[in-house]
């Protein structure tokens with residue numbers, strides 16, 4: 001007999017991964033990676049402004065690509081911010097191999113960020129129960145970069161489909177990104193549950209697209225719902241299994 005729910009789709013950050021105790025701030029964390037790009041360009045013989053100016057320029061462009069994308073829930077891309085920075089530094093953007101530069105950036109998991117203790121047991125249990133599993137993250141990185149983290153946490157193999165907003169061209173809450181994941185999972189909105197921590201992105205979009213929404217609300221987040229109403233709210237991923245049993 002076919003079951004009503006056949007897929008569970010997760011947000012990544014603050015839903016499966018616990019960002020409550022990052023080991024450093026974002027600037028300190030990303031600076032060595034930006035320096036990798038800087039050193040690479042210098043080695044290629046390009047003239048650049050000072051390191052601090054280059055870092056500041058990229059930070060400004062990152063803020064700008066996110067601000068522009070949020071106007072229409074388009075998928076901001078880190079590559080765009082890099083290319084705008086290169087252009088502003090007078091570099092020949094068309095000659096630069098963006099994929100290689102993204103590899104040179106050498107994105108890594110941040111120390112102190114780990115899966116919630118319940119994440120892997122719950123993913124394991126969902127697989128054992130036969131659910132298809134998906135991941136949708138509002139990340140401006142391509143999925144292969146976030147996969148570096150999923151591999152470090154030994155989580156990647158649980159997912160039948162994984163997408164970032166950067167790759168998809170839309171971010172949550174735009175229905176197109178949910179529909180993309182549903183298509184990859186060969187299912188329909190009414191047969192899928194979405195679990196995420198941001199009411200205005202994760203939950204609003206899941207509701208609009210017709211999925212069953214579950215707000216992940218661990219004590220350290222305490223987010224303002226801003227009028228968004230999730231179908232269910234959980235404080236720990238453990239609470240997901242009884243909800244799925246109830247949905248039958």
Ligand SMILES: [Mg+2]
Pocket residue numbers: 011012013014015196197198
């Ligand atoms: Mg999140």
